[in-house]
Amino acid sequence: MxxxxxxxxxxxxxxxxxxxxxxxxxxxxxxxxxxxxxxxxxxxxxxxxxxxxxxxxxxxxxxxxxxxxxxxxxxxxxxxxxxxxxxxxxxxxxxxxxxxxxxxxxxxxxxxxxxxxxxxxxxxxxxxxxxxxxxxCPYEHLKCSNSGCTDVLLRKNLLEHQRNVCSLRLEPCEHCGQSYPVSKLLDHQKTSCPEVEVQCSNKCPQMIKRHKMEQLQQDMLVQQGTLKDHSLVLGSLDRNISLCDSTLTTLQRSVEEQSLRICSMQHELEDLRGVLGSELHDELPSLRASLDSLRQQVAVTESLREHLGVLEQTCQRHTHLLDIHLEQLQFNEQRFHQLESTTFDGKLIWKVRDYWRWKEAGTPVNSMPFYTSRSGYKLSIRAYLGGDSSGRGTYLSLYVMIMRGDFDSLLPWPFCQNITLTLLDQSGSRNHASSTFTPDAISDSFCRPTSDSNVATGFPRFISHSDLEIPRNAVYVRDDTLFIKAKVDTTGLEDL
Missing domain, CATH: 3.30.40.10 (Zinc/RING finger domain, C3HC4 (zinc finger))
Known part of the structure; x- marks a missing residue:
């Protein structure tokens, strides 16, 4: 060779x-x-x-x-x-x-x-x-083709290195789908991925996507800035009104003093008219000049009064604008809280406060809506803490309502998924009380809604008040609060 x-x-x-x-x-x-x-x-x-x-x-x-x-x-x-x-x-x-x-x-x-x-x-x-x-040839030495990688490997090992070993290989973010080097993917998800769910800025347990959280925060900052600007304008107007009131009071006091002086002088003039006729005749021009000066001051006072009216109208207009912005801010806060509490996986944990008050009132309490998916069915829970129908006065009644949603025209009807309602044990023993029912396909409660919601259906005698309030091995009511969980069996449902 x-x-x-x-x-x-x-x-x-x-x-x-x-x-x-x-x-x-x-x-x-x-x-x-x-x-x-x-x-x-x-x-x-x-x-x-x-x-x-x-x-x-x-x-x-x-x-x-x-x-x-x-x-x-x-x-x-x-x-x-x-x-x-x-x-x-x-x-x-x-x-x-x-x-x-x-x-x-x-x-x-x-x-x-x-x-x-x-x-x-x-x-x-x-x-x-x-x-x-x-x-x-599998034994040929080749350089890794991933951008920035300088490793040289045998051809037979190159594919495994590029796909699974190389720290500079590109992999898609599981949230937003954009490709990043593996070494930077975790940092992207922690700091900048818009689709990653982060904790609510109000420190509540609800998770919300980063880009929605940022948009809501920006909207609230804009509204708060506008509200602050109007508050400053209103404060300035209040100060001007106070100054005008002070000036007007001073002028009115001066007018009263001058009026008293004139009256006094008139009386003196009447008393001395006969005795000092000639002398009074000489003093009359001075009194007339003083009276003219007083009339000018009265005219200035009236002008200030008119200016005060204009300022009051401006103050009312800014107060109206301030009320509009306060209403918009309340609407944004309500929308923010609703978005925080909405779920899209067919599950809902509902925190019901003021148990004893709602029980004594005998009126129903409705939960926030929840969905089986982003484009799925819309449902909510209705509770009668004092009981309803056959359970009135002795049982807690729980019902489910099918609500009208944005995607109903694309979903199969009637609604046929099993629903489980659970009263959660707060003692940690996990002795939850649950009941499951299968929708009746011929019932109007599970057909496509023609109004805001269908007739509620469920369990009028879900749990007795004695078992609820004095259970043996569980705690269902604590600090005047109970938790109710709803779970929809999404087996067989396809995402649109």
């Missing part, structure tokens, strides 16, 4: 190929075989070795004297058509007598060689098929 390096004796001259060979030209062949250690199965005959550079004759050219050289070496002897001597027998070499030896080239490329990945790979293939073999 001989080992040949193809680094020497190669050239980029174009050659004509026979149909049975896969290489298009000698340049592609030489580029592929450069820097490879070629191991021939049989000892290489001398005719396939260039006598000048001792390299493989991949692009053989024969001279007129019968010697075979590689194209690069023969060019050094015949350049620009000049006549040179053959280095072997000193015979003149003419350029027109040099031709490609395709027969030698065909024989060389059909010689069997060992795979360059030996001893791991034991394949023996013709030299002309070496390139195709290396494209599929």
């Amino acid at each position: 001989q080992v040949w390096s193809t680094t020497s004796g190669l050239m980029a001259a174009e050659v004509k190929e026979c149909p049975e060979f896969s290489w298009q030209n000698s340049q592609e062949l030489e580029s592929f075989l450069s820097d490879l250690k070629i191991c021939f199965v049989m000892r290489l005959e001398q005719q396939f070795v260039c006598p000048s550079c001792s390299g493989l004759v991949l692009n053989p050219h024969q001279t007129g004297c019968g010697h075979i050289f590689c194209a690069q070496c023969i060019r050094t002897y015949v350049e620009n058509g000049e006549v040179s001597k053959c280095p072997l027998d000193n015979i003149s070499i003419k350029s027109e007598e040099i031709f490609q030896d395709n027969c030698c080239k065909r024989e060389l490329r059909n010689l069997e060689v060992y795979c360059t990945n030996a001893p791991d790979c034991t394949q023996r293939i013709p030299l002309c098929n070496l390139q195709d073999h290396l494209k599929a």
Whole structure:
């Protein structure tokens, strides 16, 4: 077995190929075989070795004297058509007598060689098929194609590395579907994925998707900012009104003082009219001037009174706008709480507060709606804590209502899924009280709703008040609160 390096004796001259060979030209062949250690199965005959550079004759050219050289070496002897001597027998070499030896080239490329990945790979293939073999050889060393990865592995291990081992492989986020490197996927889910459910900002146990939480928080911040602006304007108006009231009070006091002074002067004038007629006549212009000044002050007072009326109208308008924004803020908060408590998996845990008050009132209590899926049936629970129908006064009555939903036209009717209602034990012993019923297909309660909700149906005698309030091995009412769970069997339901 001989080992040949193809680094020497190669050239980029174009050659004509026979149909049975896969290489298009000698340049592609030489580029592929450069820097490879070629191991021939049989000892290489001398005719396939260039006598000048001792390299493989991949692009053989024969001279007129019968010697075979590689194209690069023969060019050094015949350049620009000049006549040179053959280095072997000193015979003149003419350029027109040099031709490609395709027969030698065909024989060389059909010689069997060992795979360059030996001893791991034991394949023996013709030299002309070496390139195709290396494209599929499981022991070929390849670089991982994942962006940023510099690991080099055997081809047989590359696929497993790219799919399961490489820390830079892309995997889709299970929430939003976007692809991220494995090393960054967890950080994406923890900090920025819009579809990940996070805890409510109000510290309640309900989970809500991050992008909905951010949108609601932004809406509430905008409403709170607008409310703050109006509050500032209202405060400024209140200060202006207070200032005007103070000024008006001062002016009114001044008017009263001047009026008293005038009255006093009139009395004095009447008393002295007979005695000081001439002197009073001289003092009359001064009194008239003082009276004119007082009239001007009264006019200013009336102007301030009119300005005060305008300010009151402005204050009323801003107060009206403030009431509108308060109503919108209350609506957004109600919508936020409703979104927090809505479930879409056919399950609901309902916290019922003020048990004793509702029991004594004898009126029904309705739960928030819940859904079997995002586009499924809409249901709610109705409870009569003091009992209803045959259980009035002695039993807790529980019912289920099918409500009109947005996707009813796409759902199968009548509603046929089993429903389980459970009164949860709060002692930790898990002695829950449960009852399950199967919907009656011919009952109007389970047909497609034509109003906001169908007639409620369920258990008028779900549990007696004695078992509910004084159970043996459970605690159903604690701190005036009980928990009711509803679960819909979603087997067989398909998501739209």
